[in-house]
Amino acid sequence: DALFDQVGYMFVLEDDKDIETFKKSYELQRSLGLKVKLLQPEQIAEIAPHISLDGIKLATFCKDDGLGDPHEFLTGYEKAARKLGVDIEYNAEITNINTSDGKIAEINTNRGDITTELVINCAGPQASLIGKMAGVDVSVEPIRRQCVTTGELDFVKSSFPMVVDVKSGLYFHKESKGLLLGWADKNVQPSFDISIDPDYTDNILERALERIPLLETAEIGNQWAGLYETTPDHHAIIGWEPKLKGLFHVTGFSGHGFMQAPAAGLVTAEIIEGKKPSIDISALAPERFKANVSNNETNVI
Numbered sequence: 001d002a003l004f005d006q007v008g009y010m011f012v013l014e015d016d017k018d019i020e021t022f023k024k025s026y027e028l029q030r031s032l033g034l035k036v037k038l039l040q041p042e043q044i045a046e047i048a049p050h051i052s053l054d055g056i057k058l059a060t061f062c063k064d065d066g067l068g069d070p071h072e073f074l075t076g077y078e079k080a081a082r083k084l085g086v087d088i089e090y091n092a093e094i095t096n097i098n099t100s101d102g103k104i105a106e107i108n109t110n111r112g113d114i115t116t117e118l119v120i121n122c123a124g125p126q127a128s129l130i131g132k133m134a135g136v137d138v139s140v141e142p143i144r145r146q147c148v149t150t151g152e153l154d155f156v157k158s159s160f161p162m163v164v165d166v167k168s169g170l171y172f173h174k175e176s177k178g179l180l181l182g183w184a185d186k187n188v189q190p191s192f193d194i195s196i197d198p199d200y201t202d203n204i205l206e207r208a209l210e211r212i213p214l215l216e217t218a219e220i221g222n223q224w225a226g227l228y229e230t231t232p233d234h235h236a237i238i239g240w241e242p243k244l245k246g247l248f249h250v251t252g253f254s255g256h257g258f259m260q261a262p263a264a265g266l267v268t269a270e271i272i273e274g275k276k277p278s279i280d281i282s283a284l285a286p287e288r289f290k291a292n293v294s295n296n297e298t299n300v301i
């Protein structure tokens, strides 16, 4: 049970440029059958009470979106894979990839070597390190992102949605009996550092207090940092490595990999089995950065 909780996603908008972009996305999403709505500021309070409407001109809301639990979700896939006979090894780190005649030949791990003609690079923030072992460039950079949770909050009811404050980059949703607050600091430089930066926390809290003034009396619950696996256009890389036979990339989800995981897994399995993928993912090909044909994702939180 992935604990999918359909509380809806709301994007609150201040700038005319963002409104224009979101209206285009709204049209596309409606054309694909999503029940997304445009909300006037006075309608926002009915769904997300106690958020300040200062500066907000419009919001989009899709009630079918929601929250899920990544650990439960992964455990479900793991159980299903084991039932199908898949062996899963924990704490097995790939340390080197040997190639021969332009093909994958063998991987070395801290638990032994494996002769293979196929490697799937799904190493998240470490994807470029796997690429380096195989002698190819993979355009994925590790970027630190921090989150803070609050203690219990009376105004956060079970239906409280995920809210993205597009102008400030703040997002929040219910977590336990309080809120989880996050923000994308655009100044963070690529690194594998996941220590907690107190200035980053202050920046999250400052933006959160502006949008949710009732947080003034809230207690901080927990905080942590993780790594986004960021590509130059903030879209995933899915496809065969053009320079090395047998290396398949499915990585670089740029902070939205949980949402895209089921579809990414499906098309990966289809392509590797030599079938036509059920979704056209040619726009995510690894070579797009060299060919300069990528299409920037504008809505990254």
Ligand SMILES: Cc1cc2nc3c(=O)[nH]c(=O)nc-3n(C[C@H](O)[C@H](O)[C@H](O)COP(=O)(O)OP(=O)(O)OC[C@H]3O[C@@H](n4cnc5c(N)ncnc54)[C@H](O)[C@@H]3O)c2cc1C
Residues within 6 Å of the ligand: 092, 093, 094, 095, 122, 123, 124, 125, 126, 130, 145, 146, 147, 225, 226, 227, 228, 229, 250, 251, 252, 253, 254, 255, 256, 257, 258, 259, 260
């Ligand atoms: C703070 C934060 C909030 C996020 N919020 C969301 C969200 O709301 N929605 C959403 O969709 N996504 C979110 N994401 C992004 C999401 O977590 C990632 O996009 C997703 O986990 C990527 O999945 P993955 O399987 O590609 O990589 P990962 O989950 O990073 O897994 C990569 C795996 O590769 C393994 N690995 C790496 N190197 C090696 C090696 N040499 N040998 C063997 N194994 C190796 C790692 O141990 C790891 O298990 C968030 C990320 C962060 C940091």
